[in-house]
Amino acid sequence: MKLIIAIFKAEKLDEVREALTGKEITRMTLSRVSGHGRARHRTGLFRGREVDIPLMPKIRMEIACNDEFKDEIVNLILHSARTEGDSPGDGKIFVLPLEECTRIRTGETGEEAI
Protein backbone atom coordinates (compact mmCIF):
# COMPACT_ATOMS: atom_id res chain seq x y z
CA MET A 1 0.00 0.00 0.00
CA LYS A 2 1.14 3.50 -0.76
CA LEU A 3 0.31 6.96 0.47
CA ILE A 4 0.54 9.54 -2.30
CA ILE A 5 0.90 13.14 -1.21
CA ALA A 6 0.71 15.69 -4.00
CA ILE A 7 1.24 19.42 -3.49
CA PHE A 8 0.31 21.56 -6.47
CA LYS A 9 -1.03 24.95 -7.52
CA ALA A 10 -4.39 25.88 -6.05
CA GLU A 11 -5.77 26.86 -9.42
CA LYS A 12 -5.06 23.37 -10.77
CA LEU A 13 -7.40 21.71 -8.29
CA ASP A 14 -10.35 21.41 -10.64
CA GLU A 15 -8.27 19.87 -13.40
CA VAL A 16 -6.59 17.36 -11.11
CA ARG A 17 -9.86 16.32 -9.53
CA GLU A 18 -11.53 15.97 -12.91
CA ALA A 19 -8.64 13.85 -14.19
CA LEU A 20 -8.79 11.52 -11.19
CA THR A 21 -12.54 11.18 -10.91
CA GLY A 22 -12.63 10.55 -14.66
CA LYS A 23 -10.66 7.34 -13.97
CA GLU A 24 -12.89 6.38 -11.04
CA ILE A 25 -10.34 7.50 -8.48
CA THR A 26 -12.64 9.19 -6.04
CA ARG A 27 -11.10 8.71 -2.61
CA MET A 28 -8.92 11.63 -1.63
CA THR A 29 -8.33 14.12 1.17
CA LEU A 30 -7.59 17.76 0.40
CA SER A 31 -6.27 20.64 2.40
CA ARG A 32 -5.33 24.20 1.63
CA VAL A 33 -1.71 24.83 2.47
CA SER A 34 0.85 27.57 1.93
CA GLY A 35 4.43 27.12 1.00
CA HIS A 36 7.21 27.73 -1.41
CA GLY A 37 9.68 25.73 -3.39
CA ARG A 38 11.98 27.17 -6.02
CA ALA A 39 9.34 29.36 -7.65
CA ARG A 40 9.93 33.09 -7.88
CA HIS A 41 7.80 35.14 -5.53
CA ARG A 42 4.49 36.20 -6.87
CA THR A 43 3.75 39.90 -6.54
CA GLY A 44 0.55 41.48 -5.31
CA LEU A 45 -0.74 44.98 -4.76
CA PHE A 46 -1.01 46.73 -1.43
CA ARG A 47 -2.48 50.24 -1.78
CA GLY A 48 -0.80 50.83 -5.09
CA ARG A 49 2.53 49.41 -4.01
CA GLU A 50 3.83 46.09 -5.34
CA VAL A 51 4.63 43.61 -2.62
CA ASP A 52 6.13 40.13 -2.64
CA ILE A 53 3.89 37.24 -1.76
CA PRO A 54 6.46 34.69 -0.55
CA LEU A 55 4.05 31.99 0.60
CA MET A 56 1.82 30.77 -2.13
CA PRO A 57 -1.50 29.01 -1.81
CA LYS A 58 -1.20 25.33 -2.70
CA ILE A 59 -3.38 22.28 -2.49
CA ARG A 60 -2.19 19.22 -0.59
CA MET A 61 -3.90 16.10 -1.83
CA GLU A 62 -3.54 12.77 -0.08
CA ILE A 63 -4.55 9.48 -1.64
CA ALA A 64 -4.00 6.09 -0.05
CA CYS A 65 -4.00 3.25 -2.58
CA ASN A 66 -2.98 -0.29 -3.25
CA ASP A 67 0.36 -0.73 -5.01
CA GLU A 68 -1.05 -1.45 -8.48
CA PHE A 69 -2.84 1.91 -8.65
CA LYS A 70 0.18 3.98 -7.68
CA ASP A 71 1.61 4.61 -11.15
CA GLU A 72 -1.71 5.55 -12.70
CA ILE A 73 -2.54 8.05 -9.95
CA VAL A 74 0.91 9.64 -10.06
CA ASN A 75 0.65 9.94 -13.83
CA LEU A 76 -2.78 11.51 -13.75
CA ILE A 77 -1.72 14.12 -11.20
CA LEU A 78 1.52 14.74 -13.06
CA HIS A 79 -0.24 15.55 -16.29
CA SER A 80 -3.14 17.51 -14.90
CA ALA A 81 -1.20 19.65 -12.40
CA ARG A 82 1.56 20.67 -14.78
CA THR A 83 1.35 24.19 -16.23
CA GLU A 84 2.53 25.32 -19.62
CA GLY A 85 5.99 26.80 -19.87
CA ASP A 86 9.00 25.88 -17.86
CA SER A 87 8.72 28.06 -14.77
CA PRO A 88 9.06 26.40 -11.36
CA GLY A 89 6.16 26.28 -8.93
CA ASP A 90 4.01 23.43 -10.20
CA GLY A 91 4.57 21.41 -7.03
CA LYS A 92 5.67 17.88 -6.13
CA ILE A 93 4.33 14.39 -5.72
CA PHE A 94 5.55 12.22 -2.84
CA VAL A 95 4.94 8.49 -2.58
CA LEU A 96 5.31 6.92 0.86
CA PRO A 97 5.03 3.27 1.90
CA LEU A 98 1.88 2.74 3.91
CA GLU A 99 2.11 0.37 6.83
CA GLU A 100 -1.47 -0.16 7.86
CA CYS A 101 -4.97 0.99 7.00
CA THR A 102 -8.14 0.45 8.99
CA ARG A 103 -11.65 1.38 8.00
CA ILE A 104 -13.25 2.88 11.09
CA ARG A 105 -16.81 1.85 10.29
CA THR A 106 -16.16 -1.88 9.87
CA GLY A 107 -12.77 -2.45 11.48
CA GLU A 108 -11.44 -4.04 8.23
CA THR A 109 -7.71 -3.69 7.80
CA GLY A 110 -5.15 -3.90 5.00
CA GLU A 111 -5.80 -3.82 1.26
CA GLU A 112 -9.53 -4.42 1.71
CA ALA A 113 -9.89 -1.24 3.72
CA ILE A 114 -8.46 1.20 1.18
Next chain:
Amino acid sequence: MFVSGVIRILGSLAFFIPYQVLAIEKEPAGDVLRQAAPAVLDTGNTAWMLVSCALVLLMVPGLAMFYGGLTRTRNVLGTMMHSFAAMGIFGVQWVIVGFALAFGTSALIPGVLGWSTDFLFLQGVKPDDLWKDTGVPTYLFAMFQGKFAIITPALIAGAFAERVRFKSYCIFILLWGFLVYDPLAYLVWNENGMLFKEGAIDFAGGTVVHISAGIAGLVAVLLLGPRKGYPHSTMKPNNLTMSMTGSGLLWIGWFGFNAGSAVSADASAVLALTTTQTAAAAGAVGWMLTEMFHYGKASALGLVSGIVAGLVAITPAAGSVTPAWALVFGFGAAVLSYQFVQLKVKMGYDDTLDVFGIHGIGGIFGALLVGLAATDVGGWAQLMVQAKSVLIAITLSGSITAVLVSLIGRTIGFRTSEEDEQVGLDHSQHGEVGYGLTHL
Protein backbone atom coordinates in the same frame (compact mmCIF):
# COMPACT_ATOMS: atom_id res chain seq x y z
CA MET B 1 -52.01 125.05 16.35
CA PHE B 2 -51.27 125.46 12.65
CA VAL B 3 -47.65 124.49 13.14
CA SER B 4 -48.51 121.36 15.02
CA GLY B 5 -51.07 120.58 12.30
CA VAL B 6 -48.39 120.88 9.62
CA ILE B 7 -46.02 118.69 11.60
CA ARG B 8 -48.74 116.10 12.01
CA ILE B 9 -49.42 116.11 8.27
CA LEU B 10 -45.73 115.99 7.47
CA GLY B 11 -45.30 113.28 10.06
CA SER B 12 -47.99 111.16 8.57
CA LEU B 13 -46.54 111.88 5.13
CA ALA B 14 -43.16 110.80 6.45
CA PHE B 15 -44.70 107.46 7.36
CA PHE B 16 -46.76 107.38 4.26
CA ILE B 17 -44.07 108.04 1.73
CA PRO B 18 -41.68 105.26 2.59
CA TYR B 19 -44.66 102.95 2.92
CA GLN B 20 -45.72 103.90 -0.59
CA VAL B 21 -42.23 103.43 -1.93
CA LEU B 22 -41.94 100.06 -0.27
CA ALA B 23 -45.37 99.08 -1.49
CA ILE B 24 -44.43 99.96 -5.05
CA GLU B 25 -41.27 97.98 -4.74
CA LYS B 26 -42.97 95.07 -3.04
CA GLU B 27 -45.95 94.70 -5.31
CA PRO B 28 -44.23 92.93 -8.24
CA ALA B 29 -42.03 90.97 -5.87
CA GLY B 30 -45.17 89.83 -4.13
CA ASP B 31 -46.60 88.65 -7.43
CA VAL B 32 -43.53 86.56 -8.17
CA LEU B 33 -43.75 85.00 -4.74
CA ARG B 34 -47.41 84.21 -5.21
CA GLN B 35 -46.85 82.57 -8.59
CA ALA B 36 -44.14 80.33 -7.16
CA ALA B 37 -46.12 79.74 -3.97
CA PRO B 38 -45.76 75.90 -3.81
CA ALA B 39 -42.01 76.12 -4.37
CA VAL B 40 -41.03 76.34 -0.75
CA LEU B 41 -38.54 73.89 0.58
CA ASP B 42 -40.51 71.27 2.49
CA THR B 43 -38.33 70.30 5.42
CA GLY B 44 -40.28 67.10 6.11
CA ASN B 45 -39.96 65.82 2.55
CA THR B 46 -36.35 66.91 2.35
CA ALA B 47 -35.44 65.17 5.60
CA TRP B 48 -37.00 61.92 4.43
CA MET B 49 -35.30 62.14 1.02
CA LEU B 50 -31.92 62.74 2.66
CA VAL B 51 -32.44 59.54 4.63
CA SER B 52 -33.74 57.64 1.58
CA CYS B 53 -30.78 58.74 -0.49
CA ALA B 54 -28.41 57.23 2.07
CA LEU B 55 -30.54 54.09 2.37
CA VAL B 56 -30.43 53.40 -1.37
CA LEU B 57 -26.66 53.77 -1.40
CA LEU B 58 -26.50 51.29 1.49
CA MET B 59 -27.95 48.71 -0.90
CA VAL B 60 -24.79 48.75 -3.03
CA PRO B 61 -22.38 47.53 -0.32
CA GLY B 62 -25.26 45.26 0.70
CA LEU B 63 -25.32 43.86 -2.82
CA ALA B 64 -21.53 43.54 -2.81
CA MET B 65 -21.73 41.43 0.35
CA PHE B 66 -24.68 39.40 -0.94
CA TYR B 67 -22.93 38.63 -4.25
CA GLY B 68 -19.43 38.43 -2.79
CA GLY B 69 -20.34 35.76 -0.29
CA LEU B 70 -21.92 33.56 -2.96
CA THR B 71 -18.88 33.19 -5.21
CA ARG B 72 -15.83 31.00 -4.68
CA THR B 73 -13.07 32.22 -2.37
CA ARG B 74 -10.80 33.17 -5.26
CA ASN B 75 -13.42 35.56 -6.68
CA VAL B 76 -14.77 37.27 -3.58
CA LEU B 77 -12.97 40.58 -4.09
CA GLY B 78 -13.49 40.60 -7.84
CA THR B 79 -17.22 40.19 -7.30
CA MET B 80 -17.46 42.85 -4.62
CA MET B 81 -15.43 45.17 -6.84
CA HIS B 82 -18.15 44.94 -9.48
CA SER B 83 -20.60 46.64 -7.11
CA PHE B 84 -18.13 49.13 -5.71
CA ALA B 85 -16.81 50.08 -9.15
CA ALA B 86 -20.37 50.99 -10.13
CA MET B 87 -20.50 53.39 -7.17
CA GLY B 88 -17.48 55.17 -8.54
CA ILE B 89 -18.31 55.10 -12.24
CA PHE B 90 -21.95 56.12 -11.99
CA GLY B 91 -21.28 58.52 -9.15
CA VAL B 92 -19.22 60.40 -11.74
CA GLN B 93 -21.33 59.75 -14.86
CA TRP B 94 -24.53 60.87 -13.16
CA VAL B 95 -23.20 64.27 -12.12
CA ILE B 96 -21.54 64.95 -15.44
CA VAL B 97 -24.29 63.95 -17.82
CA GLY B 98 -26.50 61.07 -16.61
CA PHE B 99 -29.02 63.19 -14.75
CA ALA B 100 -29.30 65.55 -17.73
CA LEU B 101 -30.07 62.62 -20.05
CA ALA B 102 -32.56 60.86 -17.78
CA PHE B 103 -34.31 63.80 -16.18
CA GLY B 104 -33.62 66.70 -18.56
CA THR B 105 -36.60 68.89 -19.27
CA SER B 106 -36.16 69.15 -23.02
CA ALA B 107 -35.91 66.19 -25.37
CA LEU B 108 -32.73 64.95 -27.02
CA ILE B 109 -34.65 62.11 -28.66
CA PRO B 110 -38.35 62.87 -28.16
CA GLY B 111 -39.96 60.48 -25.68
CA VAL B 112 -36.76 58.50 -25.23
CA LEU B 113 -33.89 60.65 -23.99
CA GLY B 114 -33.81 64.08 -22.42
CA TRP B 115 -31.45 66.98 -22.08
CA SER B 116 -30.94 70.03 -19.88
CA THR B 117 -27.76 72.03 -20.18
CA ASP B 118 -28.41 73.18 -16.60
CA PHE B 119 -27.93 69.57 -15.46
CA LEU B 120 -24.61 69.14 -17.26
CA PHE B 121 -22.22 68.93 -14.27
CA LEU B 122 -25.34 70.13 -12.39
CA GLN B 123 -23.92 73.55 -13.30
CA GLY B 124 -27.19 75.46 -13.51
CA VAL B 125 -28.60 74.13 -10.27
CA LYS B 126 -28.36 76.07 -7.01
CA PRO B 127 -28.63 74.39 -3.61
CA ASP B 128 -32.02 75.95 -2.95
CA ASP B 129 -33.51 75.15 -6.37
CA LEU B 130 -36.44 72.82 -5.92
CA TRP B 131 -37.39 69.81 -8.02
CA LYS B 132 -40.80 70.47 -9.62
CA ASP B 133 -43.50 70.72 -6.93
CA THR B 134 -41.92 68.23 -4.54
CA GLY B 135 -40.52 70.81 -2.14
CA VAL B 136 -37.26 68.84 -2.33
CA PRO B 137 -34.05 70.45 -3.61
CA THR B 138 -33.02 69.43 -7.12
CA TYR B 139 -29.59 68.38 -5.87
CA LEU B 140 -31.19 65.92 -3.50
CA PHE B 141 -33.51 64.52 -6.17
CA ALA B 142 -30.55 64.14 -8.52
CA MET B 143 -28.47 62.37 -5.88
CA PHE B 144 -31.36 60.06 -4.97
CA GLN B 145 -31.89 59.09 -8.61
CA GLY B 146 -28.16 58.69 -9.07
CA LYS B 147 -28.17 55.83 -6.55
CA PHE B 148 -30.56 53.93 -8.81
CA ALA B 149 -28.20 54.48 -11.72
CA ILE B 150 -25.46 52.90 -9.59
CA ILE B 151 -27.28 49.81 -8.41
CA THR B 152 -28.82 48.78 -11.74
CA PRO B 153 -25.58 47.94 -13.59
CA ALA B 154 -24.18 46.52 -10.35
CA LEU B 155 -27.04 44.02 -10.35
CA ILE B 156 -26.10 42.73 -13.81
CA ALA B 157 -22.64 41.79 -12.59
CA GLY B 158 -24.05 38.88 -10.61
CA ALA B 159 -24.99 37.08 -13.81
CA PHE B 160 -21.50 36.90 -15.31
CA ALA B 161 -19.65 36.81 -11.99
CA GLU B 162 -16.38 34.85 -11.79
CA ARG B 163 -15.39 35.12 -15.44
CA VAL B 164 -15.06 38.66 -16.84
CA ARG B 165 -12.17 41.09 -17.16
CA PHE B 166 -12.45 44.01 -14.81
CA LYS B 167 -11.55 46.62 -17.41
CA SER B 168 -14.10 45.26 -19.87
CA TYR B 169 -16.73 45.19 -17.14
CA CYS B 170 -16.16 48.87 -16.37
CA ILE B 171 -16.46 49.85 -20.03
CA PHE B 172 -19.54 47.67 -20.41
CA ILE B 173 -21.48 49.15 -17.51
CA LEU B 174 -20.58 52.71 -18.48
CA LEU B 175 -21.89 52.21 -22.03
CA TRP B 176 -24.87 50.26 -20.71
CA GLY B 177 -25.73 53.15 -18.42
CA PHE B 178 -25.75 55.56 -21.33
CA LEU B 179 -27.60 53.33 -23.78
CA VAL B 180 -30.01 51.40 -21.55
CA TYR B 181 -30.41 52.92 -18.10
CA ASP B 182 -30.64 56.60 -18.98
CA PRO B 183 -33.20 56.11 -21.81
CA LEU B 184 -35.29 53.70 -19.71
CA ALA B 185 -35.35 56.07 -16.74
CA TYR B 186 -36.46 58.82 -19.13
CA LEU B 187 -39.10 56.63 -20.79
CA VAL B 188 -40.68 55.59 -17.52
CA TRP B 189 -40.06 58.39 -15.02
CA ASN B 190 -39.60 61.62 -16.95
CA GLU B 191 -42.94 63.36 -17.50
CA ASN B 192 -42.06 63.64 -21.20
CA GLY B 193 -41.20 59.95 -21.43
CA MET B 194 -43.24 57.76 -23.76
CA LEU B 195 -44.21 55.17 -21.15
CA PHE B 196 -44.83 57.77 -18.47
CA LYS B 197 -47.38 59.43 -20.73
CA GLU B 198 -49.15 56.14 -21.37
CA GLY B 199 -49.59 55.69 -17.64
CA ALA B 200 -47.28 52.71 -17.08
CA ILE B 201 -46.95 52.12 -13.34
CA ASP B 202 -43.38 51.73 -12.17
CA PHE B 203 -43.21 53.15 -8.70
CA ALA B 204 -39.58 52.50 -7.89
CA GLY B 205 -37.99 50.79 -10.87
CA GLY B 206 -39.42 47.35 -11.66
CA THR B 207 -38.83 47.85 -15.37
CA VAL B 208 -36.08 50.45 -15.23
CA VAL B 209 -33.95 48.63 -12.67
CA HIS B 210 -34.89 44.98 -12.27
CA ILE B 211 -36.22 43.85 -15.64
CA SER B 212 -33.49 45.74 -17.49
CA ALA B 213 -30.74 44.28 -15.27
CA GLY B 214 -32.24 40.78 -15.28
CA ILE B 215 -32.54 40.65 -19.06
CA ALA B 216 -29.08 42.16 -19.54
CA GLY B 217 -27.68 39.45 -17.27
CA LEU B 218 -29.42 36.69 -19.20
CA VAL B 219 -28.32 37.96 -22.62
CA ALA B 220 -24.76 38.51 -21.42
CA VAL B 221 -24.33 34.99 -20.04
CA LEU B 222 -25.87 33.44 -23.15
CA LEU B 223 -23.23 35.23 -25.21
CA LEU B 224 -20.32 34.77 -22.82
CA GLY B 225 -20.89 31.09 -22.10
CA PRO B 226 -20.62 29.24 -18.81
CA ARG B 227 -17.74 29.29 -16.34
CA LYS B 228 -15.13 26.61 -16.79
CA GLY B 229 -16.37 23.48 -15.07
CA TYR B 230 -20.04 24.52 -14.96
CA PRO B 231 -22.28 22.71 -14.12
CA HIS B 232 -20.49 19.49 -13.15
CA SER B 233 -17.94 21.02 -10.76
CA THR B 234 -19.13 22.13 -7.36
CA MET B 235 -18.95 25.87 -7.03
CA LYS B 236 -19.67 26.53 -3.41
CA PRO B 237 -20.30 29.93 -1.82
CA ASN B 238 -17.27 31.12 0.14
CA ASN B 239 -19.18 32.90 2.89
CA LEU B 240 -22.92 32.56 3.29
CA THR B 241 -22.89 34.55 6.53
CA MET B 242 -21.72 37.56 4.52
CA SER B 243 -24.48 36.95 1.97
CA MET B 244 -27.10 36.90 4.71
CA THR B 245 -25.77 40.14 6.21
CA GLY B 246 -25.75 41.70 2.74
CA SER B 247 -29.33 40.68 2.04
CA GLY B 248 -30.33 42.21 5.38
CA LEU B 249 -28.76 45.48 4.26
CA LEU B 250 -30.65 45.18 0.98
CA TRP B 251 -33.94 44.82 2.83
CA ILE B 252 -33.20 47.89 4.96
CA GLY B 253 -31.98 49.91 1.99
CA TRP B 254 -35.05 48.94 0.00
CA PHE B 255 -37.19 51.13 2.28
CA GLY B 256 -35.31 54.09 0.84
CA PHE B 257 -35.51 52.63 -2.66
CA ASN B 258 -39.30 52.14 -2.56
CA ALA B 259 -40.68 54.50 0.07
CA GLY B 260 -38.20 57.17 -1.05
CA SER B 261 -39.56 56.92 -4.59
CA ALA B 262 -42.64 58.76 -3.37
CA VAL B 263 -40.28 61.79 -3.22
CA SER B 264 -42.25 63.04 -0.23
CA ALA B 265 -42.89 62.08 3.37
CA ASP B 266 -46.55 61.38 2.84
CA ALA B 267 -49.18 58.64 2.74
CA SER B 268 -47.80 57.26 -0.50
CA ALA B 269 -44.38 56.76 1.10
CA VAL B 270 -45.96 55.08 4.09
CA LEU B 271 -47.94 52.75 1.84
CA ALA B 272 -44.77 51.91 -0.10
CA LEU B 273 -42.93 51.12 3.12
CA THR B 274 -45.75 48.88 4.31
CA THR B 275 -46.03 46.93 1.07
CA THR B 276 -42.24 46.64 0.82
CA GLN B 277 -41.95 45.19 4.31
CA THR B 278 -44.85 42.82 3.68
CA ALA B 279 -43.65 41.57 0.30
CA ALA B 280 -40.10 40.93 1.55
CA ALA B 281 -41.42 38.86 4.44
CA ALA B 282 -43.85 36.99 2.18
CA GLY B 283 -40.98 36.26 -0.22
CA ALA B 284 -38.92 34.79 2.61
CA VAL B 285 -41.81 32.59 3.72
CA GLY B 286 -42.64 31.62 0.13
CA TRP B 287 -39.14 30.39 -0.65
CA MET B 288 -38.79 28.62 2.72
CA LEU B 289 -42.04 26.72 2.23
CA THR B 290 -41.20 25.76 -1.36
CA GLU B 291 -37.83 24.40 -0.29
CA MET B 292 -39.38 22.59 2.63
CA PHE B 293 -41.74 20.83 0.24
CA HIS B 294 -38.98 19.96 -2.24
CA TYR B 295 -36.08 19.08 0.02
CA GLY B 296 -37.47 18.95 3.52
CA LYS B 297 -35.07 21.71 4.54
CA ALA B 298 -35.17 25.48 4.33
CA SER B 299 -31.74 26.80 3.36
CA ALA B 300 -30.21 30.09 4.43
CA LEU B 301 -29.44 31.03 0.85
CA GLY B 302 -33.01 30.12 -0.10
CA LEU B 303 -34.50 32.37 2.54
CA VAL B 304 -32.46 35.39 1.51
CA SER B 305 -33.18 34.71 -2.16
CA GLY B 306 -36.88 34.78 -1.26
CA ILE B 307 -36.44 38.13 0.48
CA VAL B 308 -34.82 39.62 -2.61
CA ALA B 309 -37.44 38.11 -4.96
CA GLY B 310 -40.24 39.59 -2.86
CA LEU B 311 -38.56 43.00 -2.75
CA VAL B 312 -38.00 42.97 -6.51
CA ALA B 313 -41.61 42.10 -7.28
CA ILE B 314 -43.11 44.82 -5.09
CA THR B 315 -40.78 47.51 -6.44
CA PRO B 316 -42.98 48.63 -9.37
CA ALA B 317 -46.13 48.31 -7.28
CA ALA B 318 -45.09 49.61 -3.88
CA GLY B 319 -47.17 52.78 -3.99
CA SER B 320 -50.26 51.39 -5.68
CA VAL B 321 -51.36 48.13 -4.03
CA THR B 322 -52.77 47.08 -0.70
CA PRO B 323 -50.74 45.15 1.90
CA ALA B 324 -52.85 42.06 1.16
CA TRP B 325 -51.77 42.24 -2.49
CA ALA B 326 -48.19 42.76 -1.31
CA LEU B 327 -48.37 39.27 0.21
CA VAL B 328 -49.29 37.90 -3.23
CA PHE B 329 -46.43 39.83 -4.87
CA GLY B 330 -43.85 38.54 -2.41
CA PHE B 331 -45.06 34.96 -2.15
CA GLY B 332 -45.71 34.60 -5.88
CA ALA B 333 -42.34 36.04 -6.86
CA ALA B 334 -40.50 33.69 -4.50
CA VAL B 335 -42.27 30.59 -5.83
CA LEU B 336 -41.81 31.65 -9.47
CA SER B 337 -38.15 32.61 -9.05
CA TYR B 338 -37.50 29.31 -7.29
CA GLN B 339 -38.86 27.44 -10.30
CA PHE B 340 -36.70 29.45 -12.70
CA VAL B 341 -33.56 28.88 -10.68
CA GLN B 342 -34.24 25.13 -10.95
CA LEU B 343 -34.93 25.49 -14.66
CA LYS B 344 -31.61 27.27 -15.21
CA VAL B 345 -29.66 24.14 -14.39
CA LYS B 346 -31.71 22.16 -16.91
CA MET B 347 -31.33 24.78 -19.62
CA GLY B 348 -27.60 24.92 -19.14
CA TYR B 349 -26.96 28.66 -19.13
CA ASP B 350 -24.72 29.87 -16.36
CA ASP B 351 -26.32 32.83 -14.59
CA THR B 352 -23.91 32.66 -11.65
CA LEU B 353 -26.00 34.46 -9.03
CA ASP B 354 -29.43 34.15 -10.65
CA VAL B 355 -29.85 37.73 -11.72
CA PHE B 356 -32.36 36.67 -14.37
CA GLY B 357 -34.09 34.11 -12.16
CA ILE B 358 -34.67 36.61 -9.37
CA HIS B 359 -34.52 40.15 -10.77
CA GLY B 360 -35.72 39.37 -14.29
CA ILE B 361 -38.53 37.00 -13.36
CA GLY B 362 -39.49 38.79 -10.13
CA GLY B 363 -39.44 42.12 -11.96
CA ILE B 364 -41.62 40.92 -14.85
CA PHE B 365 -44.03 39.24 -12.44
CA GLY B 366 -44.35 42.41 -10.36
CA ALA B 367 -44.64 44.77 -13.32
CA LEU B 368 -47.45 42.70 -14.87
CA LEU B 369 -49.32 41.90 -11.66
CA VAL B 370 -49.54 45.56 -10.68
CA GLY B 371 -51.61 46.06 -13.85
CA LEU B 372 -54.33 43.97 -12.25
CA ALA B 373 -53.69 44.76 -8.61
CA ALA B 374 -53.29 48.55 -8.64
CA THR B 375 -55.89 49.97 -6.27
CA ASP B 376 -57.37 52.65 -8.53
CA VAL B 377 -56.52 51.79 -12.10
CA GLY B 378 -56.04 48.01 -12.00
CA GLY B 379 -57.67 46.07 -14.83
CA TRP B 380 -57.08 44.54 -18.24
CA ALA B 381 -56.41 47.89 -19.87
CA GLN B 382 -53.69 48.70 -17.33
CA LEU B 383 -52.29 45.19 -17.72
CA MET B 384 -51.83 45.88 -21.43
CA VAL B 385 -50.00 49.13 -20.66
CA GLN B 386 -47.77 47.24 -18.20
CA ALA B 387 -47.12 44.46 -20.73
CA LYS B 388 -46.03 47.05 -23.27
CA SER B 389 -43.60 48.68 -20.85
CA VAL B 390 -42.20 45.25 -19.93
CA LEU B 391 -41.73 44.40 -23.61
CA ILE B 392 -39.99 47.69 -24.30
CA ALA B 393 -37.66 47.19 -21.33
CA ILE B 394 -36.85 43.64 -22.46
CA THR B 395 -36.26 44.69 -26.05
CA LEU B 396 -34.16 47.74 -25.24
CA SER B 397 -32.04 46.08 -22.59
CA GLY B 398 -31.74 42.76 -24.43
CA SER B 399 -30.74 44.17 -27.82
CA ILE B 400 -28.29 46.77 -26.57
CA THR B 401 -26.69 44.36 -24.13
CA ALA B 402 -26.21 41.87 -26.97
CA VAL B 403 -24.54 44.52 -29.12
CA LEU B 404 -22.31 45.76 -26.30
CA VAL B 405 -21.25 42.30 -25.13
CA SER B 406 -20.29 41.13 -28.60
CA LEU B 407 -18.61 44.43 -29.43
CA ILE B 408 -16.46 44.37 -26.30
CA GLY B 409 -15.89 40.65 -26.74
CA ARG B 410 -14.51 41.17 -30.24
CA THR B 411 -12.35 44.18 -29.48
CA ILE B 412 -10.74 44.04 -26.06
CA GLY B 413 -12.25 40.74 -24.90
CA PHE B 414 -14.94 40.45 -22.26
CA ARG B 415 -13.97 37.15 -20.63
CA THR B 416 -10.76 36.55 -18.79
CA SER B 417 -8.29 34.05 -20.16
CA GLU B 418 -8.92 30.49 -19.00
CA GLU B 419 -5.88 30.65 -16.76
CA ASP B 420 -6.98 33.90 -15.13
CA GLU B 421 -10.37 32.38 -14.49
CA GLN B 422 -8.76 29.36 -12.82
CA VAL B 423 -6.50 31.52 -10.68
CA GLY B 424 -9.51 33.63 -9.73
CA LEU B 425 -10.40 37.23 -10.36
CA ASP B 426 -8.97 38.45 -7.05
CA HIS B 427 -5.43 37.69 -8.09
CA SER B 428 -5.69 37.94 -11.87
CA GLN B 429 -7.69 41.19 -12.02
CA HIS B 430 -6.73 42.97 -8.82
CA GLY B 431 -3.50 41.42 -7.55
CA GLU B 432 -5.05 40.79 -4.15
CA VAL B 433 -6.69 38.08 -2.09
CA GLY B 434 -9.89 38.44 -0.10
CA TYR B 435 -9.00 36.22 2.82
CA GLY B 436 -5.99 34.39 4.19
CA LEU B 437 -3.46 37.03 5.05
CA THR B 438 -0.92 34.23 5.57
CA HIS B 439 -0.45 34.35 1.83
CA LEU B 440 0.75 37.94 1.90
